[in-house]
Amino acid sequence: MPALLLKDLPRFECLLEAARHNPTLDPSAVVAYLHLLRAGDEAFAAADRNFARFELSHGRFGVLMLLWRKDKYGKGCPEIGPEGRTPADLAAAAGVSRATMTGLIDTLERDGMVTRQPDQQDRRMMLVQMTDMGRELMARLLPVHFQTVAEMLSPLDESERQTLVQLLARLSRPRPAESSPVPRTDPTHSLILSVSEKTS
Amino acid sequence: MPALLLKDLPRFECLLEAARHNPTLDPSAVVAYLHLLRAGDEAFAAADRNFARFELSHGRFGVLMLLWRKDKYGKGCPEIGPEGRTPADLAAAAGVSRATMTGLIDTLERDGMVTRQPDQQDRRMMLVQMTDMGRELMARLLPVHFQTVAEMLSPLDESERQTLVQLLARLSRPRPAESSPVPRTDPTHSLILSVSEKTS
């Protein structure tokens, strides 16, 4: 459970009171912000508890998930592609530093979940691939993980989930919005984005 | 930025494809889950950038925030009260372990933001109090922080924020819902809860 935050949330009346002395305090914004942090942390922690049962950290799971996606569905979704299994690419896709990715791959390799082999074309690079053991681990873990996610969202019906996603999507840092070569679809559905593109 | 996660989110079509092979995969739940993690992480990271400018970590900010609230608004909101300035209480309110709170208070005390003094009644306890320097720091930081929160939520109008809060509140782990001695108000507004109560 990495994210820490005030579990003892202020009451709305206190915020109103405080707002009278702090002109920059927007009570409804603070309430939404605190709820967002809390819900995000709960979701994160719930997933982490599952991962821990399989001796995985969130970071290591992320690596396996990326490899699994490319492994299984790389064909169906061409922008994922079979390439991009280098540590640097994994780091960008997972949102961690290259140094952190080295450590993640180290332990995954030690545990026999992935292999590292030098790239023939570019000898600076390594190629990371999932082993059968890694695939088996994911085959056991993913149903549990997906079930947890499904349970977490079970209080909301389909249209409520869609509303939630649209609201959350509008909170993301407004991007340049230019340079979108892909045919426009509902932005809440085609949520490929930014980081994978802007290898700048 | 503590929380790490897949920045390279899967496209909805990929999820649909994957769902055909994984019966437990609920595509709309996964999309909502990923958006939640991402939005929460962005909110967390944005706040952290502010804190870092004032040489604060999220944890240290939490401590100062709790002390500030009790310091300023303890009277207006009696359930906060002037007591509860012990490390153990701060730890429970901030959602960290007592050991972590010791470290947070250590550095805050070193930097002159808080003081520690032994409790006279119960000589196991310490009392943590904010110094004038701490108050000054908060007086400079809070407007920046509140402004960041306001900007973050600016894409949503009041009714949208309310919708978001209600949806997020329903995602929180459903509590026993019993043992609520306080007169019922809108649960999305009176979001005092759980942790402060269940000192069990």
Add this chain to the structure above:
DNA sequence: GGTAGATAGTTAGCTCACTAACGACAATTG
């Protein structure tokens, strides 16, 4: 063709959480 700059992966050292275990003290119970 040789040098300058960029990039890939790694290493070293940092911060900030955590758990487990400790001594000091308080509260409860025989």
Add this chain to the structure above:
DNA sequence: CAATTGTCGTTAGTGAGCTAACTATCTACC
């Protein structure tokens, strides 16, 4: 009153992330 039980704050040690700096390699330009 003595003993047990529980709590408070602290310490020690671990894990996961980060940045900065290094080596090796590729690319581009004169």
